[in-house]
Amino acid sequence: MKAVIYRGPYDFRVETVPRPQIGGPTDVILQVKHSGICGTDLHTYRGNLKSVQPGQVLGHEFTGTVVAVGDRVLGFVPGDTVVSTFTIQCGECWYCKNGKSGQCDITNTFGKTGLPGGQAEYVRVPFADNTLVKIPEMDVSYVMMADIFTTGYYGVKKIVDQVQHVAKGHAPKPLDQIEVLQLGLGPVGECALQVMKYLGFKNVTCVDNVPDRLKKAEELGFKPVNFDDGADTLGEYDYVLEVVGSSSALKTAFDHVRRDGLISSLGMGHEPLPFTAMDCYLKNINLSFGRCHAWSLFPEALEIFQTLKGEFRDFVDTVIPVEKAAEGYRKFDAHEVNKVVIEF
Amino acid sequence: MKAVIYRGPYDFRVETVPRPQIGGPTDVILQVKHSGICGTDLHTYRGNLKSVQPGQVLGHEFTGTVVAVGDRVLGFVPGDTVVSTFTIQCGECWYCKNGKSGQCDITNTFGKTGLPGGQAEYVRVPFADNTLVKIPEMDVSYVMMADIFTTGYYGVKKIVDQVQHVAKGHAPKPLDQIEVLQLGLGPVGECALQVMKYLGFKNVTCVDNVPDRLKKAEELGFKPVNFDDGADTLGEYDYVLEVVGSSSALKTAFDHVRRDGLISSLGMGHEPLPFTAMDCYLKNINLSFGRCHAWSLFPEALEIFQTLKGEFRDFVDTVIPVEKAAEGYRKFDAHEVNKVVIEF
Incomplete structure (x- = not known):
């Protein structure tokens, strides 16, 4: 055969x-x-x-x-x-x-x-x-x-689960108010965006440098950012969905996630982690990796x-x-x- | 004054x-x-x-x-x-x-x-x-x-929250069946043990090398392990509560937490993270740090x-x-x- x-x-x-x-x-x-x-x-x-x-x-x-x-x-x-x-x-x-x-x-x-x-x-x-x-x-x-749709769902599900983690006396934030930064808009990334739209997310900033991917993100109602134009316009987000797998993507995720926020990482990283134990402590960071x-x-x-x-x-x-x-x-x-x- | x-x-x-x-x-x-x-x-x-x-x-x-x-x-x-x-x-x-x-x-x-x-x-x-x-x-x-009691509670609370994260159709594991490895039995560690006992945890393996601390852990009904005797007796745990802050403690935590388990880290680390992005991906690791x-x-x-x-x-x-x-x-x-x- x-x-x-x-x-x-x-x-x-x-x-x-x-x-x-x-x-x-x-x-x-x-x-x-x-x-x-x-x-x-x-x-x-x-x-x-x-x-x-x-x-x-x-x-x-x-x-x-x-x-x-x-x-x-x-x-x-x-x-x-x-x-x-x-x-x-x-x-x-x-x-x-x-x-x-x-x-x-x-x-x-x-x-x-x-x-x-x-x-x-x-x-x-x-x-x-x-x-x-x-x-x-x-x-x-x-x-x-x-793989790709299920994997995109997995990355989003970890965010949705974490939304429920609130201190006593605090209500979980509605999904339409959650601010997400998504790094990587390839096929898995697009599936994740579709899942987020389906679940009611409204505020997703989408980073890539492929024009067609950025256009698709915009069509879904989300905010496209071309990283070739610099990441200066990126702010601070409750959650980051990392769908790249590079050290630079994890660094961008770390720098732009809220303190005590979650980085849901779907990317398969081959490079060193771009942050130290002290960085993690000082930022109360939450990280979730894997297949x-x-x-x-x-x-x-x-x-x-x-x-x-x-x-x-x-x-x-x-x-x-x-x-x-x-x-x-x-x-x-x-x-x-x-x-x-x-x-x- | x-x-x-x-x-x-x-x-x-x-x-x-x-x-x-x-x-x-x-x-x-x-x-x-x-x-x-x-x-x-x-x-x-x-x-x-x-x-x-x-x-x-x-x-x-x-x-x-x-x-x-x-x-x-x-x-x-x-x-x-x-x-x-x-x-x-x-x-x-x-x-x-x-x-x-x-x-x-x-x-x-x-x-x-x-x-x-x-x-x-x-x-x-x-x-x-x-x-x-x-x-x-x-x-x-x-x-x-x-600080210390509230901090011990915080470390345990992150574990209890994560216990609720199960796939659809799966019930959360009762706390008395959860297996926890706790690294560090100093004052914060002892507070965490007391909180776990109070909440109904039964299976907590407690690592330190100070005899009085190990004795206290045993009195609380948990399993003491003196790390001067080697960590060979350590198995695999659903969760690790890390209350040391050293790179070696984080390494022990990583090596002994179940795949897709959570390391709840209270320690203030001053050393590099002892694992790579690929280690994290392959183990589906979840990490939570901070004050x-x-x-x-x-x-x-x-x-x-x-x-x-x-x-x-x-x-x-x-x-x-x-x-x-x-x-x-x-x-x-x-x-x-x-x-x-x-x-x-």
């Missing part, structure tokens, strides 16, 4: 590899229909991730049709139309049972070492009962539920996604055959396109 | 200085009765704080009797018996109005530059209506409410303190006249005593 393979930084190739087989009782084999290119894949593309070695089949956002099931798979039969979460999870460990599936004891991400990804004609899905979700139709938009608990949050994120689906009509602007995958990566890395999906 | 003065690291002297006068309409002059030596004072003692210059009157934990009031003081008259919060706060800014008084726009700490402290026969208290609280009797234990919002939390902390007061009968084990202040600092720094209070 054809698959997108990592050969080295900026060297992704479409190669022919063996089709995966059922290897364990919880496996499902999926015939892939749509497979997205995610911002996280760009970390791999740029050679920043040690967890990807040459020869790896890439991709962690995919939908498809079940074609084979292992002996202990209870929830799926051949012919089912499904989306996969970007991670696998056992469903049994403390983390899975406590709503924190992204930290499942056996978790892995599709497209990382040990788990061939879904940018391929077929993919093996272990722990299928806790990894796949049926979808009502084979619509390209459902690749967004694999989305996609499986745990899937039902509540899906409920919102179904409502918002129409808003994402033009979100996937580039659907390409697998042969053009390398070009798709190049364009996405250059911000020439919004969201690329490989169609099989 | 006599006052304890900072002359340099390990050089605290009792000197005679002018008695303070009413300087503004919100001031109160207090005749000090009891004035505690706090763990934070040890940062000054050891020369770690740049915010204290030679000549500074020290002390931020004190009770006393009102002897003079400014024109705009509404809540106090001469003769009132009061305790002061360790900070001053305006009562009017966003932070004061939103339960975050420790970050008040004009806040300062008694005993720091610009605000002479309460280890003196008299002290000037600005913003008195938002800084002083009447107490029912001149009991030495009320110096604990100025207690003493004024905002005073009513709810006091309610618990009144109930627990009997438990703290032997807490203040060293009451000394001001002439012996230097000796009191030396003994407290050497962990020879639990809590030193200067009595005027």
Whole structure:
């Protein structure tokens, strides 16, 4: 079968590899229909991730049709139309049972070492009962539920939860009065903005330097700021949603969050933390990092996604055959396109 | 009047200085009765704080009797018996109005530059209506409410709040099942343990190396661990309460908190953060730092303190006249005593 393979930084190739087989009782084999290119894949593309070695089949956002099931798979039969979460999870460990599936004891991400990804004609899905979700139709938009929409929801949910933390005798501030600074308006960032609009946030300042992204933020009723024009216009915010992953973004977040505010960080940072223990103490800072608990949050994120689906009509602007995958990566890395999906 | 003065690291002297006068309409002059030596004072003692210059009157934990009031003081008259919060706060800014008084726009700490402290026969208290609280009797234990008990409560409260953060369909874990690792069992640490016992926590592992502190933790029904014996016996905990302020304590906290757990850090760190942005991402870590919002939390902390007061009968084990202040600092720094209070 054809698959997108990592050969080295900026060297992704479409190669022919063996089709995966059922290897364990919880496996499902999926015939892939749509497979997205995610911002996280760009970390791999740029050679920043040690967890990807040459020869790896890439991709962690995919939908498809079940074609084979292992002996202990209870929830799926051949012919089912499904989306996969970007991670696998056992469903049994403390983390899975406590709503924190992204930290499942056996978790892995599709497209990382040990788990061939879904940018391929077929993919093996272990722990299928806790990894796949049926979808009502084979619509390209459902690749967004694999990772980016759910991740955007996760970042916003941490803010909404924190809003409830008030001293006795103080009422939680209504969401329409909460001031949020969002750093990064890529696909995850846009999903977060849509979730915030849906939940009733009104005051969100949105920072990026890609004109189309800034225009979209403005269309959603929020305030766009192009960081190429300088961050001088940024003020102070109750919360910062950081969707970049760079040290400079975390520094901007720290400098512009209110004292005792929360930085909800979705970005995967590769650089040192740009603040000291004393900085943190003096600012009463609250920080929350990490990967989305996609499986745990899937039902509540899906409920919102179904409502918002129409808003994402033009979100996937580039659907390409697998042969053009390398070009798709190049364009996405250059911000020439919004969201690329490989169609099989 | 006599006052304890900072002359340099390990050089605290009792000197005679002018008695303070009413300087503004919100001031109160207090005749000090009891004035505690706090763990934070040890940062000054050891020369770690740049915010204290030679000549500074020290002390931020004190009770006393009102002897003079400014024109705009509404809540106090001469003769009132009061305790002061360790900070001053305006009562009017966003932070004061939103339960975050420790970050008040004009806040300062008694005993720091610009605000002479309460280890003196008299002290000037600005913003008195938002800084002083009447107490029912001149009991030495009320110096604990100025800082250490309220701070211990603050650290625990952040954990209790976070317990409520669960994914939809999951119930918050009962407090008696929550596993907490507490690093540091000094005076603030002991207050935090008392608060946790009061709230129903059962599983608290308590790390220090002072035998008397470990014994006290055991008496409270918790598990003592002497870190001189190595941290090998430490497992994994839902929450870590860090009451030390060192980089090594934060590292221990990070290593032993559950993935997606919370580190509630009360310690004032002077060293680099011992983890990277990637460490934080991979562990889904939640971090909360900073100084207690003493004024905002005073009513709810006091309610618990009144109930627990009997438990703290032997807490203040060293009451000394001001002439012996230097000796009191030396003994407290050497962990020879639990809590030193200067009595005027």
